[in-house]
Structure formats: C-alpha cells, structure tokens
Amino acid sequence: MPRFESIDHLREYRRQLMAKRDANQPQVLVCAGPGCLPMGSEEVAAAFREELEKNGLAAKVVLKECGCHGLCAGAVRVLIRPQEITYQHVTSEDVPEIVEKTLKEGQVVDRLVYEDLHTQEKAAYKKDIPFFKGQMPIVLRKLDIIDPTSLDDYLALGGYRGLRKALMEMKPDDIIDAIDHSGLRGRGGGGFPTGRKWRICQEVEDEPKFIICNGDEGDPGAFMDRAVMEGDPHAVLEGMIIGAFAIGASKGYIYVRHEYPLAVSRLQLAIEQARESGFLGKNILRSGFDFDIKISRGAGAFVCGEETALIHSMEGNIGEPSPRPPYPAQSGLFGKPTVINNVETWANVPEIINLGADWFANIGTEKSKGTKVFSLVGAVNQTGLVEVPMGTTLRQIVYDLGGGLRQDREFKAVQTGGPSGGCIPAQFLDLPVDYDSLQSVGSIMGSGGMIVMDTSSCMVDVARYFINFLYQESCGKCTPCREGLKQILFILDEIIHGRGQEEHLGLMEELCNAMSAASICGLGKSAVNPIRSTIKYFREEYLAHIRDKKCHALVCRPLLKYTVDPETCTGCLACVRECPVGAISGKKKMAQEIDQELCVKCGLCYEACQFEAVKIE
Amino acid sequence: MVWKISDETAYDTLGDEVRLTINGVTIRAPQDQSLLVTARQNGFEIPTLCYHRDLPSEGQCRLCVVEIGEHPRTQIVNSCTYPTQAGLVVQTHSETVVQSRRIVLELLLARTPKAKLIQELAAAHGVYESRFKTDDPEELCILCGLCVRTCREVVGVSAISMKGRTPDKQVATPFMEKSSACIGCGSCAFVCPTNVIPYTEKDGIRTIWGRDFELQACNVCGNYIAPKYQLEHWAKITGDPVETFCVCRDCR
Structure with missing residues (x-):
C-alpha cells in the first residue's frame, strides 16, 4: 500500500485499481457477520478455498469473507457475483455443488436459495428477495461486497472520496453547513442534530479538541454498530477524520466494548492501514491537517453508552454519568471540547460529503433525514x-x-x-x-x-425482563433511577406472582413520572418507557394478572395451573415419571391427578404427555 | 474553557451579574453560580442531601431539582450543578418538582427507614411512611457520596470510592481490603449525614475502614490529637516537621 502524497496520487491509484479489477470476474462472498460467523462461515470459506483450488479456479474466482449480508435468518449466507445469486443455510458440504453448478456451469443451486414461506416461490437473485427489496442501504451498502481487511476494496468502491472532497474542496465551516443541511441526527438514540453538535464544539475556544466514536453498543439483541465496525471499519474512520477536520480536533478515540474483539481487531487493522496510506497521522494527504485515532476498550457496563459516562470511563474514572451542562461539546474528555457520535452517525458522514447534503436531505421524513x-x-x-x-x-x-x-x-x-x-x-x-x-x-x-x-409474549413478563436488565445496569448514582427501578421490579414480581394490587399500577406510574423527570441521564429517564407503554396499551393484561390471577399468554409460571383432563388421560404414567416433586398420582391406566399444593409448575408433565391430556390455564 | 460551577465562597471570581426569575420574582445574581446557591441567597428554599458548599456537586440525590423554562417547554434540572444564566425562568416548587422530591424521599425512606435525617426531611415534605419495600431495615447509607468526595477533594487521598452498581452499590476501600491510602482522619465519618461510617476510638487507637491507627497525644496536655499517620501526611504535604503538629489546638 503506498503512502498517498497528494490527491492526484490517490486518484491515479484508484484509477489503476479499477482498471485492474474486472467487474465480470466471478466472486464468492461469504458472510462473516455477527450472525453467520458462529454458524460456521469460516468452515464454509475454507471449503470454498479448497474446492476452488481443486478445480483450478483459485486464480479466476475471488473469494472473500465479508461483513454482514443482512438476512441473518439464513446464516451462513453466500453471495455470488456478478450475478448476485444469494444462497442461504450454506454448509461446507454444499460448497462442491455450488462450485460445480454455479461457478462452472452458471446454474443456480435450487435447494439453497431463498424460498417465500407463504407462496413457496423461490428467489435466487438478491433483487428478488423481499427482505432486500424494501431497503435502501447507505451505511450497509458495502458490507456484503468488501473484504473488511482490505483498504483496496474500500478505495475501489469510492472510499475516502468524501475525505478528499472535504480536505481539498471544503472549509471546515462548509462541512458543518453540509452536515447541518443534510439533517443528519445522532443515530445513537438521542437524535440530536449532528451539525449543530459539531458547530457548538467548533465554536468553543479551547485546545485540543477530541472526537469520539461511541461503539459501546449494549442493547440486548442489537448488532448494527458491531456489523458496521466489523464489516466496513474504514467508513467509520473516514467519517471521523472528516468530523475532526471540521471541528479542528487533533485526536480521536473509538470506544468499543470489550465483548466485540473482532470489531477491535478490524478497526485496529484499518487504523494501521490508514496511517500507512496517509489518511491518518501528520499532514493528511498533504493538506497540513494532523489527526490520529486510538481505540479505547470499554469493560462492559451498559451505562457507558451514555456519553458523559463513556467519557468518565475513558478518563479512567468510574463509568457514571454526570449532569449536563456542561455538554461534552463544551467540556468533555479531560475537560476539553469533545464531539461524540455513534458508529452509524460517523459511517453516514463520508456519503453525505461525497454525494451532497441535498441528496441525503431528500431521503426520509420532514424532521428525520436519511x-x-x-x-x-x-x-x-x-x-x-x-x-x-x-x-x-x-x-x-x-x-x-x-x-x-x-x-x-x-x-x-x-x-x-x-x-x-x-x-x-x-x-x-x-x-x-x-x-x-x-x-x-x-x-x-x-x-x-x-x-x-x-401473542405468545406476556407483556407483564416483557416489561419485567427489560426492567430487570435496566435495574442491573443502573449505575446507582442518582436516587430515582437506582431505587425506582428496584421498586418497579419488585412490584412487577408481585404482579407476576399473583400478589399484585390495582394500586400498584398507579404507584408504578408515579415512580415513572419521578424517574423520567429527575434522573441524571437517559438510562433513568427512558427506563420508564417499557412500563408506561405496557400499562397504557396492555392494561387489561396487567389487570388479568392482578384481578383474575391469570396470565393469558401462559408465560408467568406462578400463575399457571396444570391439570389432567380425565377424559383424554390414558394413564400411561409418562408424566408421573417426569414429575420432579411427585405431585402426580393415580392408578395405572386410569386418569391421573396433579396435587396443586405440591406442583412447582415446571411444565415437564405437559411436555411428557403424548395425548395432550395435561392442560395449562 | 473550564466549566466550573462556582460557590458562594468564591463570589468575587464570578462572572457578571445577570437577571433571572425565580418563582416569579426577578433577581440579580452572578452568572454561572449554581442555581441552588442563587436561589438560597435570595431566600428560596431548596432541599438537598448530597450538596456541600466545600465540595464539587455531582447531583446524586435529585432533591434539589427545579423546573426551568416556560410552559410548555420546561425542563427539570438539578439546581446544584445548573449554572445561573441571564433570562432563566426557574420554579423551585412546581407540581412536577414537588412530586419528584416526594417520590425521591419516599424511595430513600424505604431504603433507610431508620435514618433520622431522611425521616425528618420526608416528614417536612408530607411523607410519613413509604409505600415501597424495604430490603434491609438497618440500612443507613443513602449513597450521597459526600464521604467519597471529601476524601478525594478535601483530604486528597481517595482512600474510599463507590463500589458496584444498583442499590447494592456501597462505599468501600479498594477490593474491600485495608486501604494503605487511608490516613485515618475520619473526615468521611464527620461529613456523613446519616452517621453510617463506623469509627471507634479506644486506648489511643482509632479504628476506621477496618484499619487501626495509633493516635498521637499532645506533647503539652496529653490529650489525643489525631492519628500519627495523619500528622505524618500533613508533614509531608506542608514540608514542616511532624513535631509541629504534635501540639493540640488548645495548647498552641
């Protein structure tokens, strides 16, 4: 990889790169995203490597392990270009057939393609699959086609074009104007206008300034930022460099949670590549602008995704939020002005600069763009x-x-x-x-x-699950969040155990009001949403738990009652053998009975019965 | 720019005077001074638990919250860290504020039912018993963090810190072991509003945070002054010989 000394040098390199690449060359792109990797992407990729070698195709076919392809339900996914055929549930055993049929003969392996569950229609090409049809990938655009470890791949798809434009054609103010005009809002959840945040930081007269990328994604079930950091790390870097140039920052940090080791190593590699090529370090692309990025690893506290807590954690202090003002843009890391944005926000920046604020502002709704x-x-x-x-x-x-x-x-x-x-x-x-x-x-x-x-979810149980998560993750600094979550959790437990009272609903609402008003940070302020929304929209369900002591979704175990239907019971004693507490009794070949006093509601009898004689209510 | 919430002790370092409205009364106060101090200086009562005039505020207790802005665009902020600014419209006892304070006190009363300070403060806000569950009826710590901040900011040794998360959070020495940084000064126990930090003195030995400190007797009257360790710490930071500190205040 050369060190780019000038814009012309970069342009020339990109031209040569494009000339070398044949758009019609067959490519096998194995998804190695968060969903597919544990399902065996590495084995599939290894099998492809071996099979291509065996068939003498190794030089002809490009094999890549890419970032997330999106449709994780079909893990492991493989994309064959240029036809854009997608295969799902691929294992290493399927590989010889794919090589033989698709790569050699150009045919589709029918059994591996997407099948619509309702119409049973098959769709081999990416453009025909409904999951991909309604999407508009900007941040995820490159994820399934580039090798995240290759800077060339990123450059070939127009990477660092945004940076080139920002450094050569724009002044810092123009960049902030463009971001402002694009309507980009923080993708981490707060939705604060990014341009305004940058402007506040730019206008503070203090040196040095810092840029932080918040990669402390901690929501259960969420992996958007992880997929971007693992699959397209240079996009995050490019966004950060542009941002740094706009606000005049000299140093950037990416705060990644420790549980994302692959994201850390991919970002680290990307940083090294960017330094080597002159996109980071002193005098970036001979523009006179100096900027470097370091990775800072979080130790796994959910609250550290909150910007002030994150900053404290980076400073080596306890990861607890602090009241604002001052906002980080005024006084952040080490008391210096700091812009902190989420991974997805940064990844949007290069595209906005490259394609223009108008293009971005045309996508989306009136107040939420992109x-x-x-x-x-x-x-x-x-x-x-x-x-x-x-x-x-x-x-x-x-x-x-x-x-x-x-x-x-x-x-x-x-x-x-x-x-x-x-x-x-x-x-x-x-x-x-x-x-x-x-x-x-x-x-x-x-x-x-x-x-x-x-409908198999019980909303009281759902609320309890989230409140329990937040209770465990509350940093315990401020009273309403710390004590309030504990009391809400206690009340929900009472309701789930059939000891709930109707006053409990009002009490929880009172707690919610105090928590959302008086908590220090977003964790406590927004922790009330699962409670408020379930009480508002699913009040009958709470009342069923409280008044009738019934969980209609059959989820809250203490409220369930297991009985044996004497009509259908054959007396096979399968349930008797499974019952861990000996609560089921009766003669052989006669209807059995469950002693409600002894029953621990484990459900083993229900599973053991082959005649559906065990009933739950 | 260093953002510093100033206190009454540093009145002369404050910025220009600005006008703002508190509970409908227009007042003048130095810019950037905390709203709490501004309000109190002008006779508006705001309850606090974790505030101390000699310590930086961190806004833990949430009792000092006030409502700023005008309907419908109002916001609840904690007055101990919010700066006084020109044109602010502040309400110290709006309905939301009073209700939040009552819930906070009710929660604290459930946490520390035997803490006298909490009982009194709650009663002053019309909260006589808590509808919430108490885990440990003997609990006295309200996690206000005054001890931790005193140890860090006033004593300057950071021997204790908050440990853990959730309501199980507690003030502790590192790894719950005897702290080598502790000088046995007892400032933490002194500042504690609910007297929860255990601390004994017997036969010339002070025991605090699980560690025994030998007390220095006054060279003149023979009364105990402070732990020897603390006097050595003073000697170290002042550069004076230890003997300077071995005479009690009365005999000096």
Missing part, C-alpha cells in the same frame, strides 16, 4: 439487519421485510430502541418510523433495536 439501520429480531420470519429510509412504516418492516410473524402467529407488539424503548401495539403498525413519531407513541428510536413480539 436511513436508519435496525436489527430486526424476535418473532419475525426473516431476522437480520435492515436499513430503510426514515418514515418506512412498522408494517413494512415487520411484514414486507421481516416476512411476517413466525408460524403465522398474531402480531402483538414491537419494541423499538433497546431495553428502554416502549412496546408499540398493533394499532400503530402503520406508523412511519422516525424519531418524533416513535416518541409520540411512547417509545424511542434508540440505537435501532427492533424486537417483534407475537
């Missing part, structure tokens, strides 16, 4: 990462992209924005998703988690 990456998980058929324009409705995301609910169950709620998001019921399925509309129905955009729930 696209948003969601990790679509839960009870949908097609789980994975989706990137859609702001304003796409929940219905489109759940039904068109997600392929509807598993086993055609009925939709109950979707929880957006991580553990402190609200549960949105079916009546709002046609809600266009953006920062403000989500807030209007009691939820948040958050960093983009989207958990779909069907």
Whole structure:
C-alpha cells in the first residue's frame, strides 16, 4: 500500500485499481457477520478455498469473507457475483455443488436459495428477495461486497472520496453547513442534530479538541454498530477524520466494548492501514491537517453508552454519568471540547460529503433525514439487519421485510430502541418510523433495536425482563433511577406472582413520572418507557394478572395451573415419571391427578404427555 | 474553557451579574453560580442531601431539582450543578418538582427507614411512611457520596470510592481490603449525614475502614490529637516537621 502524497496520487491509484479489477470476474462472498460467523462461515470459506483450488479456479474466482449480508435468518449466507445469486443455510458440504453448478456451469443451486414461506416461490437473485427489496442501504451498502481487511476494496468502491472532497474542496465551516443541511441526527438514540453538535464544539475556544466514536453498543439483541465496525471499519474512520477536520480536533478515540474483539481487531487493522496510506497521522494527504485515532476498550457496563459516562470511563474514572451542562461539546474528555457520535452517525458522514447534503436531505421524513439501520429480531420470519429510509412504516418492516410473524402467529407488539424503548401495539403498525413519531407513541428510536413480539409474549413478563436488565445496569448514582427501578421490579414480581394490587399500577406510574423527570441521564429517564407503554396499551393484561390471577399468554409460571383432563388421560404414567416433586398420582391406566399444593409448575408433565391430556390455564 | 460551577465562597471570581426569575420574582445574581446557591441567597428554599458548599456537586440525590423554562417547554434540572444564566425562568416548587422530591424521599425512606435525617426531611415534605419495600431495615447509607468526595477533594487521598452498581452499590476501600491510602482522619465519618461510617476510638487507637491507627497525644496536655499517620501526611504535604503538629489546638 503506498503512502498517498497528494490527491492526484490517490486518484491515479484508484484509477489503476479499477482498471485492474474486472467487474465480470466471478466472486464468492461469504458472510462473516455477527450472525453467520458462529454458524460456521469460516468452515464454509475454507471449503470454498479448497474446492476452488481443486478445480483450478483459485486464480479466476475471488473469494472473500465479508461483513454482514443482512438476512441473518439464513446464516451462513453466500453471495455470488456478478450475478448476485444469494444462497442461504450454506454448509461446507454444499460448497462442491455450488462450485460445480454455479461457478462452472452458471446454474443456480435450487435447494439453497431463498424460498417465500407463504407462496413457496423461490428467489435466487438478491433483487428478488423481499427482505432486500424494501431497503435502501447507505451505511450497509458495502458490507456484503468488501473484504473488511482490505483498504483496496474500500478505495475501489469510492472510499475516502468524501475525505478528499472535504480536505481539498471544503472549509471546515462548509462541512458543518453540509452536515447541518443534510439533517443528519445522532443515530445513537438521542437524535440530536449532528451539525449543530459539531458547530457548538467548533465554536468553543479551547485546545485540543477530541472526537469520539461511541461503539459501546449494549442493547440486548442489537448488532448494527458491531456489523458496521466489523464489516466496513474504514467508513467509520473516514467519517471521523472528516468530523475532526471540521471541528479542528487533533485526536480521536473509538470506544468499543470489550465483548466485540473482532470489531477491535478490524478497526485496529484499518487504523494501521490508514496511517500507512496517509489518511491518518501528520499532514493528511498533504493538506497540513494532523489527526490520529486510538481505540479505547470499554469493560462492559451498559451505562457507558451514555456519553458523559463513556467519557468518565475513558478518563479512567468510574463509568457514571454526570449532569449536563456542561455538554461534552463544551467540556468533555479531560475537560476539553469533545464531539461524540455513534458508529452509524460517523459511517453516514463520508456519503453525505461525497454525494451532497441535498441528496441525503431528500431521503426520509420532514424532521428525520436519511436511513436508519435496525436489527430486526424476535418473532419475525426473516431476522437480520435492515436499513430503510426514515418514515418506512412498522408494517413494512415487520411484514414486507421481516416476512411476517413466525408460524403465522398474531402480531402483538414491537419494541423499538433497546431495553428502554416502549412496546408499540398493533394499532400503530402503520406508523412511519422516525424519531418524533416513535416518541409520540411512547417509545424511542434508540440505537435501532427492533424486537417483534407475537401473542405468545406476556407483556407483564416483557416489561419485567427489560426492567430487570435496566435495574442491573443502573449505575446507582442518582436516587430515582437506582431505587425506582428496584421498586418497579419488585412490584412487577408481585404482579407476576399473583400478589399484585390495582394500586400498584398507579404507584408504578408515579415512580415513572419521578424517574423520567429527575434522573441524571437517559438510562433513568427512558427506563420508564417499557412500563408506561405496557400499562397504557396492555392494561387489561396487567389487570388479568392482578384481578383474575391469570396470565393469558401462559408465560408467568406462578400463575399457571396444570391439570389432567380425565377424559383424554390414558394413564400411561409418562408424566408421573417426569414429575420432579411427585405431585402426580393415580392408578395405572386410569386418569391421573396433579396435587396443586405440591406442583412447582415446571411444565415437564405437559411436555411428557403424548395425548395432550395435561392442560395449562 | 473550564466549566466550573462556582460557590458562594468564591463570589468575587464570578462572572457578571445577570437577571433571572425565580418563582416569579426577578433577581440579580452572578452568572454561572449554581442555581441552588442563587436561589438560597435570595431566600428560596431548596432541599438537598448530597450538596456541600466545600465540595464539587455531582447531583446524586435529585432533591434539589427545579423546573426551568416556560410552559410548555420546561425542563427539570438539578439546581446544584445548573449554572445561573441571564433570562432563566426557574420554579423551585412546581407540581412536577414537588412530586419528584416526594417520590425521591419516599424511595430513600424505604431504603433507610431508620435514618433520622431522611425521616425528618420526608416528614417536612408530607411523607410519613413509604409505600415501597424495604430490603434491609438497618440500612443507613443513602449513597450521597459526600464521604467519597471529601476524601478525594478535601483530604486528597481517595482512600474510599463507590463500589458496584444498583442499590447494592456501597462505599468501600479498594477490593474491600485495608486501604494503605487511608490516613485515618475520619473526615468521611464527620461529613456523613446519616452517621453510617463506623469509627471507634479506644486506648489511643482509632479504628476506621477496618484499619487501626495509633493516635498521637499532645506533647503539652496529653490529650489525643489525631492519628500519627495523619500528622505524618500533613508533614509531608506542608514540608514542616511532624513535631509541629504534635501540639493540640488548645495548647498552641
């Protein structure tokens, strides 16, 4: 890799790179994203390597292990270019057939392609799969085609063009104007206008200034930032360098959680490559601008995703938030002005600079521009990462992209924005998703988690799950969040155990009001969303638990009652053998009975019975 | 720019006077002084638990919250860290504020039912018993962090710190072991509003944070002054010989 001494040098290098690359050359792109890697992408890639070698195709076919392909439900995924054939559930045993049929003969291996669950129609090409059709990838655009360890791959797709434009054609003020004009808002959840944040920091007269990339993604079930850091690390770096130039920062940090070792090593490699090529370090591209980036690893506290807590953690102090003002843009890391943005925000920056603020501002809704990456998980058929324009409705995301609910169950709620998001019921399925509309129905955009729930979920149990998570992760600094979450958790436990009272609902609402008003940081302020939204939209469910002592979704174990239907019971004693507490008794070949006093409601009898004689209510 | 929330002790270093409104009354106060101090100087009562005039505020207790801005765009902020600014409209006893304070006190009363300070403060806000669950009826620590801040900012040794998260969080020495940084000065116990930091003195030995400190007797009257270790610490930071500190204040 050469060190780029000038813009012409970079342009010339890119031209040569493009000339060397044949767009029609066959490529095998194995997904090595967060979803596919544990399912065996490495074995699949190794099998391809071996098979290509065996067939003498190693020189002809390009094999790459890429970032996330998106549709994680089909792990391990393989994309064959230039035809854009996608295969799913690929194992190393399938590889010889793919090489033989697709790479040699140009045919599609039918059994490995996507099949629509309802129509049974098969779709071999990426463009035909509904999951990909409704998407508009900007941040995820390059993930499934580039090798994240190759700077050449990034350059060949126009990488560092945004930086070149920013350094050569724009002044810092122009960059901030462009970001401002594009309408980009913080993708970490707060939705603060990025341009305004940069402007505040730029205008503070203090040196040095810092740039931080917040990669402390901690929401359960969310992996958007991880996929970007692992799959397209240079995009994050490029965004940061542009940002640094705009605000006049000399040093940048990427705060990545320790649980993302692959993201750390990919970013580290990308930083080294960027230093070697002159995109980082002294006198970047001979523009006179100096900037360098370091990785700082988080130790795994959820609250460290909050910007002030993150900064304290980086300084070596306890990762607890502090009251604002001062805002980090005024006084952040080591008391110096600091711009802190989320991974996805940074990854949007190069494209905005490269393609223009107008282009970006044309996407999305009036107040929320651009696209948003969601990790679509839960009870949908097609789980994975989706990137859609702001304003796409929940219905489109759940039904068109997600392929509807598993086993055609009925939709109950979707929880957006991580553990402190609200549960949105079916009546709002046609809600266009953006920062403000989500807030209007009691939820948040958050960093983009989207958990779909069907009727088998009990909303009291769901609320308890999230409150328990937040309770454990509350840093304990301020009283309302620390003590309030504990008391809400206690009340939910009472309700789940059939000891709930109707006053409890009002008490929880009172607690929610105090927590959202008086907590220091976003964790405590937004922790009330799961409670408020479930009480508002699923009040009957709480009342069923409290008044009737019933959990209609059959989830809250203490409220369940197991009985044996004497009509269907054959007296096979299968349940008797399974029961760990000896609660089931009766004669052989006669109907059995469950002693409710002894029963621990483990459900083993229900599973053991082959005649569906054990009933739950 | 260093953002510093100033205190009344440093009045002369403050910025220009600005006008703001508190509970409908227009007042003048130095810019950037904390809203809490501004309000108190002008006779507006705001309750606090974790505030101390000699320590930097960190906003833990959330009792000092006030509402700023005008309907409908109002915001709840903690007055101990929020700077006084021109044109601010502040309400120290709006409905939201009073309700938040009551819930916070009710939560603290459930946490530390036997703490006298909390009982009194809660009663002053009309909270006589808590509807919430108490885990440990003997608990006295309200996690205000005054001890930790005193040890760090006033004593300058940082022998104790907060440990853990959630309501199980506690003040502790590193790894819960005897701290070699502790000088046995007892400032933490002195500043503690609920008297929860255990500390005994017997036969010329002070025991605090699990460590025994030999006390120095006054060279003149023979009364105990302070732990020898603390006097050595003073000698070290002042550069004076230890003997200077071996005479008690009364005999000097």
